[in-house]
Amino acid sequence: MAFVTLTAKVRKNPFAFSLLNQLFANQRDNEALQNVEHDRAGRHNGLEVARAVGTAYWNGVSYALEGHSSIISSLNRVSAGVVEVNLNSSYFQTKMVPRVSVMDNGTESVPYIAHVAVNSASKVTVYIHALAALAGNTWAATDGTFAIALHAMPYDPVGSFVTAITDATRGNTLGGNTINTDVRKWNTFVQNQANLRSRMMAEHTSAGAHNAREVAKGAGVFSWDGAAYDSIDVQNVTSCAPISTGRARVTIPAGYTTPYQVFAQADYRRQIDTSWADLTVVNVPRSQHTATTFDVFMYRYDDSVNQWARQYFDFACSIHTAPT
Amino acid sequence: MAYAKLPLIIQDYGLGFQSVNQAADNEQALRDAYDAEHYVESVAFLGFGFSSVEKEFGAHDSFLIPRAVASVKTSTVTLTTGSTSTVFWFDIISPNGRVISAQATRIATGVYVLPLAFVDDQSVWVEGLPRGTGSQVRIVSTRYFAQMSSSPGPRVVVRLMERNSSSGEFEPADYDFDVALFSR
Numbered sequence: 001m002a003f004v005t006l007t008a009k010v011r012k013n014p015f016a017f018s019l020l021n022q023l024f025a026n027q028r029d030n031e032a033l034q035n036v037e038h039d040r041a042g043r044h045n046g047l048e049v050a051r052a053v054g055t056a057y058w059n060g061v062s063y064a065l066e067g068h069s070s071i072i073s074s075l076n077r078v079s080a081g082v083v084e085v086n087l088n089s090s091y092f093q094t095k096m097v098p099r100v101s102v103m104d105n106g107t108e109s110v111p112y113i114a115h116v117a118v119n120s121a122s123k124v125t126v127y128i129h130a131l132a133a134l135a136g137n138t139w140a141a142t143d144g145t146f147a148i149a150l151h152a153m154p155y156d157p158v159g160s161f162v163t164a165i166t167d168a169t170r171g172n173t174l175g176g177n178t179i180n181t182d183v184r185k186w187n188t189f190v191q192n193q194a195n196l197r198s199r200m201m202a203e204h205t206s207a208g209a210h211n212a213r214e215v216a217k218g219a220g221v222f223s224w225d226g227a228a229y230d231s232i233d234v235q236n237v238t239s240c241a242p243i244s245t246g247r248a249r250v251t252i253p254a255g256y257t258t259p260y261q262v263f264a265q266a267d268y269r270r271q272i273d274t275s276w277a278d279l280t281v282v283n284v285p286r287s288q289h290t291a292t293t294f295d296v297f298m299y300r301y302d303d304s305v306n307q308w309a310r311q312y313f314d315f316a317c318s319i320h321t322a323p324t
Numbered sequence: 325m326a327y328a329k330l331p332l333i334i335q336d337y338g339l340g341f342q343s344v345n346q347a348a349d350n351e352q353a354l355r356d357a358y359d360a361e362h363y364v365e366s367v368a369f370l371g372f373g374f375s376s377v378e379k380e381f382g383a384h385d386s387f388l389i390p391r392a393v394a395s396v397k398t399s400t401v402t403l404t405t406g407s408t409s410t411v412f413w414f415d416i417i418s419p420n421g422r423v424i425s426a427q428a429t430r431i432a433t434g435v436y437v438l439p440l441a442f443v444d445d446q447s448v449w450v451e452g453l454p455r456g457t458g459s460q461v462r463i464v465s466t467r468y469f470a471q472m473s474s475s476p477g478p479r480v481v482v483r484l485m486e487r488n489s490s491s492g493e494f495e496p497a498d499y500d501f502d503v504a505l506f507s508r
Contacts, residue, residue, distance in 0.1 A: 003355055003364070006348040009341040019344070026351040033358055036382025046383070048390050097393040097502045100453055113463055115456035116502075129461050137492055139461045151393045151504070183333050190330045193350050197327055200357060206327065208360030216388040219506065221447055233447040233508065235387050265451045268467045279463055279485055279494055306493050316449035318388065318506065 003029040017168040020185065024165045027192055031162050034199060039155070042202025043212075050099070050149040050214040051091055053320050055259055056083055056126070057286065058104060058145045067259040067322065069213060072148075081128040081141030085148060089122035090155075097151040098124055101263040103286040104144030106130055111281035111299040111308060112144050124150065134299075137306045145286045147261035149214075149320070162192040203323070213261075216318035218252055221267060224312040237319070246298045246310025252319065258289050260321040264296055267314035279303070282315050294319075327353045361386040390504040391443060395455075396428065396436065396482075398498050434484040434496030443468075443478055443507040450480050455500035461487035463494070464501050480505065 003026050006019070037046030044051075054068025056075050063075040063083055071091045076084040102112040110131040117125045130142035165188050203212035210217075218236030222229045229240040229248055238251040266280035279301035288295035300311040327350050330343060358364055367379040379385070429437045440448075452464030465483040486497035 003351075005352060008345045008348070011341055023344075023347055023351065026348070026355070030351055030354050030358070033355075033362065033364060033382045036380075037362075037384060047393060048384055095395070097395050097504065098453060099393075099451055099502065099504055113461070115454035115460060115462050117455060117457045125457075127456060127458065127460075137487065137494070139487060141459065151390075183335055183337065186339065187332045189347065190332055193347070193354075194329055196354060197329075197350070200354060204357060204361075206353075206357060208357030208362075210361060210386065210388065215386070219388050221449055233387070263451060265449055266465070267449050279465060281463065301494060303493065316506065 021167045024167060024185075024189060027162070027165075027189060027196070030196055031192075034196060037154075038199065038203075040199070042199030044203055044214055045154045047097070047151055047153060049151070050320075051096075051152040052087065053147070053149045053213050053261055055103065055147050055261055055286070056085065056145065057259070058143045063143075067213065067261065072150075077143070078125070079141070080143055081130075083126045083128070083143075083146075084119075085124045085126060087122050087124065087150070089120070092121040092150065092152045094118060094121050095153055096121075096124075099149040099151070099263055100126055101147045101261065102128060102144055102283050103147050103262065103289075105283040105285050105297050106142065106144065109310075110134060111297070112142065112283055113139075113281055114146060124148070131299075131308055134308045134310070137301070137308065147263060147320075149261070149263065162195055163188050165189060165192075205324075211323045213320050213322055215320070216263075217256060217260075217321050219316070219318040220250065221314075221316040222248070222250075223267070223314045229312075240296075242312060243295065246300075246312060248296045248298070248312070248315075249293050250296060250317065251293050254292070255324065256291055256319065256321045258291055259286065260289065260319055262289075262294055262296075262317055262319050264315055264317040266298070267316050278313070280313060281308075282317075284317070361389075387447065387506065387508050389506075391507045393502070393504045394438075395500065395502050396438075397500050398430070398436070430498075431481075432496065434486075434498055436482045436484070438480045438482065438503070440468075440478040440480060440505070443505070447506070447508045448478075448480075449506050450482075451504040451506075452482060453502045454484070455502065460499075462497070462499065464503075466503065 039045040052069040052071045054072045055066050057064045057066050063077050071088040073088055074086045098116045100114045102114050105112050112130045114128050128144045129139040132138040165185055205211050220234035220237040221232040222240045223232050238253050240248055240250045243249050262284040264282040264284045266282050281299045283297045299308050301308050328346055363379040363383050363385050366381040448468040450466035452466045454462035454464050463485050467481050469479045484497055485494040488495045
């Protein structure tokens with residue numbers, strides 16, 4: 001029986017057993033809804049939601065984990081620009097989808113890029129390269145801060161997470177205005193309800209907004225019109241403004257705490273021209289993060305001269321932060 | 325009415341109408357909370373000669389969560405040089421497969437087309453990340469197309485570039501990559 005919004009009862013309304021059964025049905029439907037992409041503890045459990053998010057912070061000497069989910073267990077710097085991210089393997093299979101955003105650009109004048117290798121269910125290796133100088137195309141393995149999100153296959157078996165309640169039948173419940181002939185149904189219902197509520201609150205607010213580092217708190221798509229950045233679509237992001245060629249500042253509202261993670265991606269140019277053939281890099285250096293702003297550095301490759309330059313272009317980003 | 329925890333009862337407890345109302349409201353509050361950023365009912369899509377599930381009960385419905393993520397294993401299939409329609413399969417896809425199709429097309433070296441469904445034209449963007457095991461210098465570019473002349477329906481075109489250490493320039497190349505697609 002599907003979820004049905006019930007009308008409120010008033011004093012002396014008779015409670016038919018069908019009312020109680022619809023309450024049970026509503027609860028079962030809510031549970032089924034929750035089970036689709038959440039686990040028994042209320043954590044997210046769908047491929048689309050990152051299983052873990054964190055930052056590998058390069059302090060110039062070593063890497064440190066920060067702003068991370070506990071299931072990222074440690075970092076191991078193999079050599080310059082090569083970092084092993086060790087995971088709690090019970091949460092992952094080798095089939096996973098990593099996302100990496102370089103949050104460093106060293107001197108803030110050259111682009112950094114990354115690629116990854118999934119070594120096992122417990123280890124991902126991130127490789128970072130930096131351009132030697134803008135007037136060229138020579139890259140070298142270089143250490144740098146990066147954000148990482150790991151999307152993994154669902155891991156819990158599908159099943160009922162609450163105690164089943166046998167439907168009431170005529171005569172065994174709801175005598176007069178009470179259901180005191182079988183208190184177990186009511187008590188089980190109440191316990192289930194509290195349980196489902198608790199699971200929902202694990203990674204959502206009471207209003208249903210997501211409230212976990214694994215889900216972005218804000219995101220935006222911004223288009224460069226030649227003089228300013230237009231917000232194509234934003235959520236929990238205030239504005240974006242140019243600072244200097246190839247450098248834009250995104251303002252975010254209250255509610256973010258550093259360190260947070262920004263995943264940025266160059267977008268096709270919607271207004272300046274329709275070409276998408278550019279090779280571009282976007283970096284969002286952690287050194288420029290504050291609780292209310294972060295800067296986005298953009299670089300474009302000019303294949304006619306085999307060189308890079310800072311340039312404004314369209315981009316999109318999502319921001320992950322600690323739950324409130 | 326906001327959620328309020330209800331009391332357990334014992335035999336002969338007189339359960340009043342307020343408790344029953346609160347019980348119903350609690351379930352409704354839970355439902356409404358999930359409705360904020362999840363689909364609370366499935367919606368089928370019928371058209372163009374096929375049917376599919378546009379909105380799946382319980383799935384996430386948020387601008388802040390990827391509509392789909394996928395690893396594309398170009399290295400596990402034999403690609404025909406010069407082919408414009410070589411098809412390969414994703415290694416893994418979004419579980420319900422409703423946004424990114426399970427197959428894509430290789431247009432040319434380093435150029436792949438991923439068919440999409442049920443995305444908002446305005447807000448789509450796609451993160452791309454190269455796979456690799458060492459010193460490669462690789463960059464993935466993505467572009468969303470609401471419509472392509474060669475085939476109907478929305479698409480993402482992915483271009484894979486790698487720096488050629490001999491020439492010192494970026495050139496198209498085939499390698500595995502990951503994508504995360506966002507949309508309203």
